Amino acid sequence: MPSEPLIRWPWVTAHLDEIGAALGQHLFLTVIAVAAGLAISAALALLAHRYRRAEAPITWLAGVVYTIPSLALFVLLIPVTGLSTLTSEIGLVGYTLLILIRNILAGLDGVPRDVLEAADAMGLTRRQRLFQVELPLALPIVMAGIRIATVTTIGLVTVTALIGQGGLGQLMLAGFINLFPTEIYVGALLSIALAVVVDAGLLLLQRALTPWARGGGGRR
Amino acid sequence: MARHVSEDPFRGLALPTSANRPAGAPHRAATVAFDHVTKRYGRRDDGPTAVDDLSFFVPAGATCVLVGPSGCGKTTSLKMVNRLIEPTQGRILIDGQDISTQDPTRLRRGIGYVIQQVGLFPHQTIAENVAVVPRLLGWSARRRRDRVEELLRLVGLEPGQHMNRYPADLSGGERQRVGVARALAADPPLLLMDEPFGAVDPIVRARLQDELLRLQRELGKTILFVTHDIDEAIKMGDLVAVMRQGGTLAQFATPAELLTQPASDFVARFVGADRALKRLTLRRVAELPLEPAPIVGLGESMGAVRARSGGRTPRWLLLVDRQRLPVGWVDGSTLPDAAAVDAAAAIRPSPLLGRETTLRDALSLLLDAAVRAGIVVDEAGRPVGLATIDAITALLHEQNDLTDGRDDPDAAPGPPDVTAGPTASGSRDDGDAPRGGRSPRAPRG
Numbered sequence A: 001m002p003s004e005p006l007i008r009w010p011w012v013t014a015h016l017d018e019i020g021a022a023l024g025q026h027l028f029l030t031v032i033a034v035a036a037g038l039a040i041s042a043a044l045a046l047l048a049h050r051y052r053r054a055e056a057p058i059t060w061l062a063g064v065v066y067t068i069p070s071l072a073l074f075v076l077l078i079p080v081t082g083l084s085t086l087t088s089e090i091g092l093v094g095y096t097l098l099i100l101i102r103n104i105l106a107g108l109d110g111v112p113r114d115v116l117e118a119a120d121a122m123g124l125t126r127r128q129r130l131f132q133v134e135l136p137l138a139l140p141i142v143m144a145g146i147r148i149a150t151v152t153t154i155g156l157v158t159v160t161a162l163i164g165q166g167g168l169g170q171l172m173l174a175g176f177i178n179l180f181p182t183e184i185y186v187g188a189l190l191s192i193a194l195a196v197v198v199d200a201g202l203l204l205l206q207r208a209l210t211p212w213a214r215g216g217g218g219r220r
Numbered sequence B: 001m002a003r004h005v006s007e008d009p010f011r012g013l014a015l016p017t018s019a020n021r022p023a024g025a026p027h028r029a030a031t032v033a034f035d036h037v038t039k040r041y042g043r044r045d046d047g048p049t050a051v052d053d054l055s056f057f058v059p060a061g062a063t064c065v066l067v068g069p070s071g072c073g074k075t076t077s078l079k080m081v082n083r084l085i086e087p088t089q090g091r092i093l094i095d096g097q098d099i100s101t102q103d104p105t106r107l108r109r110g111i112g113y114v115i116q117q118v119g120l121f122p123h124q125t126i127a128e129n130v131a132v133v134p135r136l137l138g139w140s141a142r143r144r145r146d147r148v149e150e151l152l153r154l155v156g157l158e159p160g161q162h163m164n165r166y167p168a169d170l171s172g173g174e175r176q177r178v179g180v181a182r183a184l185a186a187d188p189p190l191l192l193m194d195e196p197f198g199a200v201d202p203i204v205r206a207r208l209q210d211e212l213l214r215l216q217r218e219l220g221k222t223i224l225f226v227t228h229d230i231d232e233a234i235k236m237g238d239l240v241a242v243m244r245q246g247g248t249l250a251q252f253a254t255p256a257e258l259l260t261q262p263a264s265d266f267v268a269r270f271v272g273a274d275r276a277l278k279r280l281t282l283r284r285v286a287e288l289p290l291e292p293a294p295i296v297g298l299g300e301s302m303g304a305v306r307a308r309s310g311g312r313t314p315r316w317l318l319l320v321d322r323q324r325l326p327v328g329w330v331d332g333s334t335l336p337d338a339a340a341v342d343a344a345a346a347i348r349p350s351p352l353l354g355r356e357t358t359l360r361d362a363l364s365l366l367l368d369a370a371v372r373a374g375i376v377v378d379e380a381g382r383p384v385g386l387a388t389i390d391a392i393t394a395l396l397h398e399q400n401d402l403t404d405g406r407d408d409p410d411a412a413p414g415p416p417d418v419t420a421g422p423t424a425s426g427s428r429d430d431g432d433a434p435r436g437g438r439s440p441r442a443p444r445g
């Protein structure tokens, strides 16, 4: 189809609702996955931080999940949870764990010894030290992890189109099936744009949350 | 309190702090007693002995310096006082109370702690950092704020300028001041300081030391201060505990006693062969007979100066600005009567000395700058007189003669003649006074 343009704008304007819904679902799936992943990772990382012996098995497990090819993981889950949002979320969450756990642990490990010693010496309890000193200081690296996890998830959500979810992935899949480039390109370009915008937003959030980490200090 | 430490075994020692503290000055200070304290590291306390059967008593309001070579257990000893480390054997008593029976968190909130790396919280502003313990103690925001401002001023930082900055924005010296302010925040009766000035350059260190001494005169806290620098120990301590490898106590004495009667060869070697010179650390510029400073104001005419001094105008005149702060030296002999003295004629001023500067520091500042006289200034920075090398060395002779048991009235410092002015004199290598005292020469007398 040499005459077929990459994007047929009339189609786009006629299908804005559909495109918007796909974008919304994409964002929704991503936010849920990263939020749930962060909650689980935080719990596991704090466990590993408190009990050093738990660190190896926890990171090992997260590593194993991470190495399973995404499509394979979704397919494996279908018999258990069906072609559902739950299936895709389980997979998406699973992939965030390794990155988030690693970064939370790295952030906590990166808190300078003298700061910890000062915190203890001033009479902070363990809990106060964790919430008032260690976690705030880990924040730049944790946020860096969240950014990587989010961008990765935005990419992975497209794959879940194959199990009936997928947000913008649906558009692309439909485009392939109908041999209609406009849908493919709209889906692809919007998912890229989404990743870029969300990443930039998170970066701004990180800067706002860590005004003390000047210049490159907060980035890693 | 334990029988064997309840009585102050060092009762006989003259403690300068208690003598110097202004009568009626408010203070809250604790006594500290080490009672046969031993620390062995290792899982089953089977490791090397870091601190070995340490016993000593620090009276309320005294500064006790723990000094000794690296690895002799100073930090370990200090950290046992706020229970960052638990002793293997023995007890530590604060105000007669065994600390092992106290809740560590509460204990620590009542003890100031200052370390070399400072350990400020990088994510909190200076104000928040200083107010950590008051916040833990539940002080109101208003009271915390007032306290922060008071403390920052106390340690020589302008609150308005520093309160809302982050630690990363401060210099090393400023950070260390904030560290001291933070330790003082809840007005603890005891301060622990582990090489607090170890990471700043020598000039800033000397200034911080002087400021701590001044603070301590106001506050009258009990301070346990760790250093491996014997000069710092002599300067800062009312009492000095010299420790040696293996964590044993080699001598516990006042600095003067340490310098005159080292208890062993180890102590004598550690104190160094330049003990006489070191004794200058125990004396202050305030004790020197000061020369009057020949002052000339900015814009004053030479004729007026000559008339004022009745024809005996010294060649070198100290030029001061309108605030009467020193600008530099002017060679008056080159200026005709009609000339008004201006700043362009001035050469750089000699080092400025406070009245509290130790003679040791004063001497090395003068030798470093290769000048004969330093300008002694008051708290406002205005000159009050000149301290000369001659006056310092006269004092050195005097004390050496006393040590030697001789009485030599001729060595008494007379008013030295400074008409020759402050220009470079003497060879630079004089400035290289032995430091650290590890010279192989045998200690004398």
Ligand SMILES: Nc1ncnc2c1ncn2[C@@H]1O[C@H](COP(=O)(O)OP(=O)(O)OP(=O)(O)O)[C@@H](O)[C@H]1O
Pocket (backbone or CB within 6 Å): B041, B042, B047, B048, B049, B050, B069, B070, B071, B072, B073, B074, B075, B076, B077, B228
């Ligand atoms: N956590 C630890 N585990 C095992 N040994 C330790 C530990 N901390 C200190 N030590 C050992 O105990 C001894 C005393 O250490 P400490 O830190 O108290 O010395 P220090 O006098 O403060 O030395 P420095 O002047 O170098 O700071 C040293 O031999 C040190 O190696």
Ligand SMILES: [Mg+2]
Pocket (backbone or CB within 6 Å): B074, B075, B076, B194
């Ligand atoms: Mg140490």
